[in-house]
Amino acid sequence: MSNHQILNTADHAQLRVHTGAGAQFGDAAMAALVVPDEFRQLQAHYPIVFRRDNESGKFTALALFGFENGENLFLDGNEWTARYRPLSIAVQPFLVGQAPGGESEGQVHIDMDHPRVANDGEGTLLFDETGKATPFLEDISGKLGVLHAGYQASADFYEALARYELLEPFTFEVPLSNGSKHSLVGFHMIDEDKLRALDGDALGALHAEGHLLPIFMAVASLSNLSTLVERKDAKESRG
Numbered sequence: 170m171s172n173h174q175i176l177n178t179a180d181h182a183q184l185r186v187h188t189g190a191g192a193q194f195g196d197a198a199m200a201a202l203v204v205p206d207e208f209r210q211l212q213a214h215y216p217i218v219f220r221r222d223n224e225s226g227k228f229t230a231l232a233l234f235g236f237e238n239g240e241n242l243f244l245d246g247n248e249w250t251a252r253y254r255p256l257s258i259a260v261q262p263f264l265v266g267q268a269p270g271g272e273s274e275g276q277v278h279i280d281m282d283h284p285r286v287a288n289d290g291e292g293t294l295l296f297d298e299t300g301k302a303t304p305f306l307e308d309i310s311g312k313l314g315v316l317h318a319g320y321q322a323s324a325d326f327y328e329a330l331a332r333y334e335l336l337e338p339f340t341f342e343v344p345l346s347n348g349s350k351h352s353l354v355g356f357h358m359i360d361e362d363k364l365r366a367l368d369g370d371a372l373g374a375l376h377a378e379g380h381l382l383p384i385f386m387a388v389a390s391l392s393n394l395s396t397l398v399e400r401k402d403a404k405e406s407r408g
Contacts, residue, residue: 172281173266178300185292186262187285188305190249194261194285197239200231201255204319205326208386214243214251216397217390218356219336228327228336228357230387233397236343236351242400256316261285263309265317275317277310329380333371335360341394345402359388 174180190196200218203211208230211217215232222229232255234241243251262283265275279286295306302310330336337360343351364384367375375381 171283173264173278174281175266176263176277176279176295178296181279182296182300183294184279184296185287185290185294187287187292189247190244191247192241192244195283196244196249196258197241198258199235199238199240200233202257203230203232203255204316204323205230205380205383206315206319206322207256208383208390210253211255212386212390212393214253214393215255215390216393217387218358219330219387220356228330230323231356233353233394236353236397236401242397242404256312256319260309260312260316263313265313275313277313325378326380326383329375329378330359330384333363333367333375335363335384337363343398343401345398345405347402347405349405351401358391359384361388364388 187194203217208217211232215234218231218233219228220231221227234243243249262280262285264278264280266278285292293305294303297303336357339356339358341353343353345351372381375384
């Protein structure tokens, strides 16, 4: 369940949120939704894969953290061991919501039932003593804006991938040194053969539309699958 409220000083003047990492804050997740605008930052750390919704047929992009539900191999106790956290993780427990009627610009909402909402007197304040947003909240507002714009723009990106049939399903085997094996299934990746086969006009169109860079970043990110296996292997070895 969630309890979304419009963030405001009247109701949330003394509210604090936990900003650290930890399973207790909901960080124990196998993957997170990401947008093409952040692929450049993501590809340095995480594999970027795509998942198709069985009902709508629409695709979304994910940054992979592990190979099993609830497994985040970048979470070491209370430390997130990659320099960049996906925006959808970094903005929690905040989100963009619409005002009644949906005619105005998006508003900053907060999920009061999220585990990052502090009920213990600790955490980071959202407003100072004058009711002004703290630097932390201003940073969150900026991230929310980037994420919201990224979601809105992503439809054109997925339409371009579909136009050139650039997504293909794949299976990735995860053999570990202890002899156990895991398989990553149910995801898609960029079809490199079809990407290489595109002619100059198609590549030019993708570049002009701003889609070529995130496509290349998604391809480059798959080198992180081997690093993720190493993290998994180390975790299994530690028990």
